[in-house]
Amino acid sequence: xxxxxxxxxxxxxxxxxxxxxxxxxxxxxxxxxxxxxxxxxxxxxxxxxxxxxxxxxxxxxxxxxxxxxxxxxxxxxxxxxxxxxxxxxxxxxxxxxxxx
Amino acid sequence: xxxxxxxxxxxxxxxxxxxxxxxxxxxxxxxxxxxxxxxxxxxxxxxxxxxxxxxxxxxxxxxxxxxxxxxxxxxxxxxxxxxxxxxxxxxxxxxxxxxxxxxxxxxxxxxxxxxxxxxxxxxxxxxxxxxxxxxxxxxxxxxxxxxxxxxxxxxxxxxxxxxxxxxxxxxxxxxxxxxxxxxxxxxxxxxxxxxxxxxxxxxxxxxxxxxxxxxxxxx
Numbered sequence: 001x002x003x004x005x006x007x008x009x010x011x012x013x014x015x016x017x018x019x020x021x022x023x024x025x026x027x028x029x030x031x032x033x034x035x036x037x038x039x040x041x042x043x044x045x046x047x048x049x050x051x052x053x054x055x056x057x058x059x060x061x062x063x064x065x066x067x068x069x070x071x072x073x074x075x076x077x078x079x080x081x082x083x084x085x086x087x088x089x090x091x092x093x094x095x096x097x098x099x100x
Numbered sequence: 101x102x103x104x105x106x107x108x109x110x111x112x113x114x115x116x117x118x119x120x121x122x123x124x125x126x127x128x129x130x131x132x133x134x135x136x137x138x139x140x141x142x143x144x145x146x147x148x149x150x151x152x153x154x155x156x157x158x159x160x161x162x163x164x165x166x167x168x169x170x171x172x173x174x175x176x177x178x179x180x181x182x183x184x185x186x187x188x189x190x191x192x193x194x195x196x197x198x199x200x201x202x203x204x205x206x207x208x209x210x211x212x213x214x215x216x217x218x219x220x221x222x223x224x225x226x227x228x229x230x231x232x233x234x235x236x237x238x239x240x241x242x243x244x245x246x247x248x249x250x251x252x253x254x255x256x257x258x259x260x261x262x263x264x265x266x267x268x269x270x271x272x273x274x275x276x277x278x279x280x281x282x283x284x285x286x287x288x289x290x291x292x293x294x295x296x297x298x299x300x301x302x303x304x305x306x307x308x309x310x311x312x313x314x315x316x317x318x319x
Contacts, residue, residue, distance in 0.1 A: 009121060012124070016114070016116050016117045017113070055139075059159075061151050062151050062154035063162075070170075079313060080313055084180050
């Protein structure tokens with residue numbers, strides 16, 4: 001089993017962990033962290049599987065680099081929205097929309 | 101009910117991991133192998149590191165839109181946060197401030213090296229910009245740099261400079277044929293120019309993502 005494959009397996013586990021977190025956790029800050037975990041898992045799968053030949057494939061590596069930057073932007077925007085929500089309502093969870 | 105949902109989600113997640121592991125163990129031959137084309141055109145791309153060639157030459161669109169997305173996120177944050185008073189830096193321990201003062205020039209040197217190294221080894225504009233932004237965040241955390249309030253004209257120009265420069269080069273190349281298709285002779289210089297602009301803007305945008313959010317709500 002190559003190192004790249006171990007990366008890819010870890011990435012798959014991290015992604016599933018992140019999905020479970022996004023679905024199950026109500027606290028928005030922790031949900032954002034779980035969302036980032038999903039992203040990190042995806043990057044590990046991409047980079048890990050790109051290494052399964054003698055010469056690593058540079059295209060997935062460039063995609064991951066782009067993805068990281070976009071994820072940073074999305075995370076910062078999400079944090080700003082959570083801060084605004086906290087300032088307006090004092091809550092850090094989304095309201096229950098069972099009756100909405 | 102709640103417990104059933106948790107059990108269901110965890111079971112599905114585990115099933116997903118098992119399925120994906122199985123799929124990765126039985127991975128077939130590569131359908132589209134881009135390693136050979138990347139290597140074949142590396143000589144014309146103006147840089148000798150394949151990842152930089154993909155980012156700034158073959159897939160220049162991705163990078164152009166990437167900096168646009170960052171800029172958009174920053175604008176959205178400015179719109180969400182609204183007008184607030186700039187925070188005063190918190191007083192911090194003098195030893196921490198001393199260390200930050202020593203680290204900042206080194207981080208600037210590292211950023212310039214990373215920018216330069218991007219042409220032939222791992223590095224490039226995004227890494228350099230991230231290091232510069234980290235220096236700004238470090239200075240803020242030890243209380244030497246105040247959080248940013250509404251950006252002035254100079255900061256606004258700095259924030260959009262990278263995107264504007266990239267777009268100007270792209271449209272300038274349109275006169276010679278295709279958008280973002282560099283002439284092989286000038287590709288190296290153009291890529292370095294774009295990367296230098298990107299580094300400045302990225303550093304300001306990434307630092308801004310932190311420093312604009314570091315302001316206190318004026319409520």
